[in-house]
Amino acid sequence: MPHxxxxxxxxxxxxxxxxxxxxxxxxxxxxxxxxxxxVDSDGxxxxxxxxxxxxxxxxxxxxxxxxxxxxxPDGSTHTLAAPTVAAGAPAAEVAVFGTRFEAxxxxxxxxxxxxxxxxxxxxxxxxxxxDRPAASRPIDPRYAGPEETVSMADGYPLLLTTxxxxxxxxxxxxxxxxxxxRKAAALPMERFRPNxxxxxxxxxxxxxxxxxxxxxxxxxxxxxxxxxxxxxxxxETGERRGPEPLRALGRHHRFGQxxxxxxxxxxxxxxxxxxxxxxxxxxxxxxxxxxxxxPELGPAPERDRP
Numbered sequence: 080m081p082h083x084x085x086x087x088x089x090x091x092x093x094x095x096x097x098x099x100x101x102x103x104x105x106x107x108x109x110x111x112x113x114x115x116x117x118v119d120s121d122g123x124x125x126x127x128x129x130x131x132x133x134x135x136x137x138x139x140x141x142x143x144x145x146x147x148x149x150x151x152p153d154g155s156t157h158t159l160a161a162p163t164v165a166a167g168a169p170a171a172e173v174a175v176f177g178t179r180f181e182a183x184x185x186x187x188x189x190x191x192x193x194x195x196x197x198x199x200x201x202x203x204x205x206x207x208x209x210d211r212p213a214a215s216r217p218i219d220p221r222y223a224g225p226e227e228t229v230s231m232a233d234g235y236p237l238l239l240t241t242x243x244x245x246x247x248x249x250x251x252x253x254x255x256x257x258x259x260x261r262k263a264a265a266l267p268m269e270r271f272r273p274n275x276x277x278x279x280x281x282x283x284x285x286x287x288x289x290x291x292x293x294x295x296x297x298x299x300x301x302x303x304x305x306x307x308x309x310x311x312x313x314x315e316t317g318e319r320r321g322p323e324p325l326r327a328l329g330r331h332h333r334f335g336q337x338x339x340x341x342x343x344x345x346x347x348x349x350x351x352x353x354x355x356x357x358x359x360x361x362x363x364x365x366x367x368x369x370x371x372x373x374p375e376l377g378p379a380p381e382r383d384r385p
Contacts, residue, residue, distance in 0.1 A: 081365040083293055084242060084278035085268075088112035090138040090147065091206075092231045093126040093385040095314070096269065097138075101360040104296055106352045107212045107228045108236035109274055109359075111144055114212065116182070116231045117193065120203040122173040124231070126385040127309045130198060132317040134385075149192075152317070157192045159185055163210040171207050175231060180216045182207035182231075213354070222301040222374065223345055226352075233385070235301055235343035239285060240273040247282035248340065252327045266324055269314040271306070271340055272385060277365050283332070285342045289371040294363035296356055297347035302374050305337035309385045334373065 087096045088109045093116075103110040117125040117133065127134050135152040148158045162168030162183040171184040185206040193204045209215055209231055218227045219234060229236050249265040256263035268276055275293065277285070288300045306328060311321040328338035346356055 081241075081277050081279040081367075083275060083359060083361055083363040083365060085276040086359060086361055087272070087274055087276070089272065090140045091115040091117070091136070091149070092124060093117070093133045093309075094149075095134060095137045096272070101358055103358050104237075104346055104356045105212070105354060106236070106346055106348050106356065107216075108230045108232060110355065111140055112237075112274065113231040114144070114209045115147065116173065116175075116207055116209075118171070118173050118205050118207055119201060120205075122171055122179075122205075124173065124175045125201065125204065127312055128307060128385060130201070131312045131319055133197070134312065134314055135317045136196075151196045153196065155192075155196070157189060159189050159206075161208050161210070162186070163208070165210070168208075168210075171205065173207055175216075176233060178216060181211075182215070183210045184208075218301075218345065222343075226350065227345055236346060237274040237298070237344040238272070238304055238341050239275040239277060239291075239298075239300075239344055240268060240271055240341040241280045241282075241285050242268070242276060242278045243280045243282045244285065244340065245271075248324060248327055248332070251331045252323050255327055255330065256323075262323060267314075270310045270312070270324065272309070272314075273341055275344070275359070279365075286339075286373055287370045288342065288367050290347075290367075290369035291344075292364075292366040292368055294357070294359055296359065297368065298344040299347055301343045301345050303334055303337065303339040304341040304343050305334075306340050310340070335375075 086102050087098050089096050092113045137150040139148045145161050150156050162185050164170045164183050168183040170181045173182050189206050212230050218229050253263045310324050313320050
């Protein structure tokens with residue numbers, strides 16, 4: 080039977096991952112996932128699309144999420160309390176893919192620390208915290224209900240991938256580069272920055288899933304995940320490796336104009352929803368409750384989950 084092989088969350092959007100053995104699920108995603116984000120002077124999200132070295136910063140939140148410690152690639156650290164507007168932190172208007180919402184801005188000392196360790200081309204860099212995720216940012220209404228929200232992920236609360244689909248993709252990459260071992264090298268799942276990795280399926284089985292149960296929690300499969308340049312970045316070194324996997328996805332797993340790997344999930348929740356829906360644990364069974372064709376993908380920009 081399919082089962083949950085691993086869990087991953089990213090406390091700061093586009094920074095390094097955490098891979099716990101269990102995680103609480105909230106209506107807007109895994110608890111602690113993408114609740115922080117770097118923004119420029121205009122409030123626009125800064126991600127690995129803009130600068131791959133962002134992925135080399137390692138975040139470590141406290142158990143209750145009230146304190147965050149960042150470790151830079153040079154080994155220096157910076158610790159700060161999670162700002163909230165209710166406690167007097169400035170409310171910053173920020174944007175992810177053009178969707179604007181409010182978040183609490185960290186202090187100037189954090190901005191200075193970051194600016195000293197990121198390329199000068201960015202100028203002012205701010206760190207913001209999503210202190211009110213239940214009310215801050217709706218999911219695209221084409222794929223969600225009016226009360227469903229998302230954290231600072233690109234578009235949806237969770238991303239699911241499968242080990243079988245990665246093995247199939249790696250096989251196609253190897254076939255496409257028979258004379259170049261470097262380009263033919265197998266890619267790790269970390270390139271795709273998923274939340275849930277499922278083992279025990281057939282390749283691309285997830286393309287036909289519309290509703291699933293993982294452990295005791297149900298999820299609606301909203302839409303396939305279109306991929307971007309972030310997938311060409313080595314998550315351990317911060318180097319762009321291109322052209323794979325985008326070349327292989329374009330040849331072997333394209334949905335219209337989208338290069339697809341993985342499925343975006345929305346937790347199924349009661350109304351009104353509690354702040355915590357339940358807990359996922361590595362090893363949980365995965366049951367497919369409903370199958371069907373994937374929805375049509377609209378003209379929105381390619382969206383990964385950095």
